[in-house]
Amino acid sequence: MRTIAASFACFFVLTLVQLVAALVHPILALTVAIGIGALSLPLLRWFPREFRRWWSAVAVVGGASLAGILARYFGNPIHASWVLWLAPAAASSTAELAVLGDHLTSRRCALCRHRIGSRESYGCPRCGLRICDECWSFQNYRCRLCEQNKVPIFSPDARWWDTNFGPPVKSGLCQLCQTPAAKTELRACGKCGRPQCRGCWDFTNGRCTHCEWLVHDLPLALRKLHGTIGSSADEINGVGSRRQ
Numbered sequence: 001m002r003t004i005a006a007s008f009a010c011f012f013v014l015t016l017v018q019l020v021a022a023l024v025h026p027i028l029a030l031t032v033a034i035g036i037g038a039l040s041l042p043l044l045r046w047f048p049r050e051f052r053r054w055w056s057a058v059a060v061v062g063g064a065s066l067a068g069i070l071a072r073y074f075g076n077p078i079h080a081s082w083v084l085w086l087a088p089a090a091a092s093s094t095a096e097l098a099v100l101g102d103h104l105t106s107r108r109c110a111l112c113r114h115r116i117g118s119r120e121s122y123g124c125p126r127c128g129l130r131i132c133d134e135c136w137s138f139q140n141y142r143c144r145l146c147e148q149n150k151v152p153i154f155s156p157d158a159r160w161w162d163t164n165f166g167p168p169v170k171s172g173l174c175q176l177c178q179t180p181a182a183k184t185e186l187r188a189c190g191k192c193g194r195p196q197c198r199g200c201w202d203f204t205n206g207r208c209t210h211c212e213w214l215v216h217d218l219p220l221a222l223r224k225l226h227g228t229i230g231s232s233a234d235e236i237n238g239v240g241s242r243r244q
Contacts, residue, residue: 018068037094125221
């Protein structure tokens with residue numbers, strides 16, 4: 001419904017503009033048609049969800065120009081100049097050239113290959129790809145591909161885990177997946193002490209699901225997504241030092 005409403009509203013306004021220009025003078029109508037064609041780019045950027053396909057904006061501006069000229073012609077066909085019929089062709093050609101040029105120079109999502117343009121985009125901290133908002137997992141701070149393939153972000157080196165979490169917990173269950181310490185390696189939160197396995201710490205991007213404590217040594221890209229850039233993890237955690 002949003003797509004239909006947006007298309008109809010744009011079509012109606014542009015048709016009215018073309019009609020008014022055609023009533024004033026044929027040359028003005030041709031000039032306005034070129035301007036209408038150039039509006040295909042703003043339509044794609046203002047309404048990225050409504051105009052997902054490049055040809056949809058071209059069809060709207062071209063159809064609006066044609067509708068405006070037809071309204072002018074049937075209103076007074078005797079005094080309608082042949083120059084008016086160049087307006088729809090000019091609008092469509094201008095729109096196609098504008099969209100083609102934009103597509104050749106604009107970035108595309110690394111997963112779905114759709115044009116990003118002015119839409120929100122995100123750099124996945126796990127694979128480094130530039131992703132559009134539809135291929136991004138807002139809850140888990142990663143692209144859909146890394147989420148599907150469970151791509152890790154933390155170092156497998158035990159020394160990194162010892163530095164940031166202290167020694168492994170010998171007993172108990174992971175607070176997320178409920179795996180016992182006998183079957184996995186548990187690491188305790190540096191603030192509340194609740195244990196989670198390595199996989200769950202990685203899945204939660206180093207943030208404790210109970211007290212919001214954050215791992216100190218995070219990759220820079222992940223630290224930005226956590227909103228901690230420019231601040232130390234100790235300040236965010238509200239503790240003076242990591243768990244010993």
